[in-house]
Amino acid sequence: MARIIVVTSGKGGVGKTTSSAAIGLGLALKGHKVVLIDFDIGLRNLDLIMGCERRVVYDFVNVINGEATLNQALIKDKRVSSLSILPASQTRDKDALNKENVGKVLEELGETYDYIICDSPAGIEAGAMMALYYADEAIVTTNPEVSSVRDSDRILGMLASRSRRAELGLEPIKEHLLLTRYSPKRVEEGEMLSVEDVEDILSIPLLGVIPESQAVLKASNAGEPVILDTESDAGKAYQDVIDRLLGETVEFRFLVAEKKGIFSRMFGG
């Protein structure tokens, strides 16, 4: 049975697609068969982050409408052969998906893959609902600021009431909190909510804390998921997330601001 994981947030721009790409690639690097699905119909981004935008021929909507087979639409990642990407359509809108057909596609993918990562669009409308409907687990991506936390809270409510698991009265979706763009320095200065604050409000288990990092933007523009940048804090933090997803207990890193020594202060290191 494939694990269907939705990466969601409510609010836009918090790092859903970045996280989907990093987690998908990270799991594949561990030898698992992974498929990444872009549910953001009309605002296709995942292909850019994955660096496969020039290889999109057919998309998710084509598959839903029976205009292409899954094999035609799936793009194999060039770096890791066990990873595939199912891109969104750029020319259609969110109404192009329907529950029944999405269910069929997920079922078919489940026969081949170990992990199905659904990159959700922002918002709480049809598109986001479609992405979370079939999920077994949810990675709720949140920035340490109040509006993002409130939107995540809203999405958590949706996960508990609007998903297939909720409708059928099955075991609820397993929720994970992924805090992104975390800056310990700004937390210390009181400009940002702390990990504890966010955990207290959302009260779901913490999966990872990704520090604010220049490496993320660089990686996005290069089409190389940041997890490949093993030197960067963000890359390391995503690596920890993968280990935790696979059941390991890993200590949280990058939660405290680095104390700068006198030399680095002098030389601006």
Place this chain on the structure above:
Amino acid sequence: MADASIEFKGSSFTLSVLHLNTSILADVRADLAKKIAQAPDFFYLVPVVVSIEKLDCAIDYQAIKTLIEEFKFTFVGFTGSVAKEQRQLIRELGFSFVNTAKVNTSAKAVITKESIAEKTTAIATKPESDLYTDKVHRGQIRSGQQIYAKGQNLVIIGSVSAGAEVIADGNIHVYGSLRGRAIAGAKGHHKAQIYCQNLEAELVSINGNYWLSESMEQHWGSPAFIQLTDSELTSSKLI
């Protein structure tokens, strides 16, 4: 196929009813004339039903009909909640009697009034909140969610997020942080109270009296309960 050319169907129409307060027809004529003078076109050929409900002495039905037609109304018949014998008499005299739903309506109105009175006494005789049963919710109430304990107390084992709303006709207990809105005594119950382990609410309300966050400064961020004392909300330390 014999009756295909016609069809009988029931329909409802709005008919004017002329209520007679007196059987002295001279007075009725004078008042009618005055009334019609105000808007002669409005009443022209208007179908009219005459209510004889308020007349208790002998009635000259034919005279009433003639009077009505004199003023260019279209006479339909008589109505009113009157004895069965009187209705029969009217029919025998060759006039139609229009049954209204009024008998039922008034009966219904009485019932409604009674049930309201009953409910009011029910509420009035239920001043102690312990007469309410508890609706228990396990888990957090998330932003955008709303939960209503109708005719019950509400017990939340978990926190109420900002942007969530918990409502109860009785008391509200939050075993966690109260960050959203809490409305206790929603149907008018001045003894309702709100308890929480951490008061950070957007709004609390008891029996229609409410506080926004700024009024909760005294016990903000600590365990507290809120009650109504002489139509004023007051908060107290819980432990």
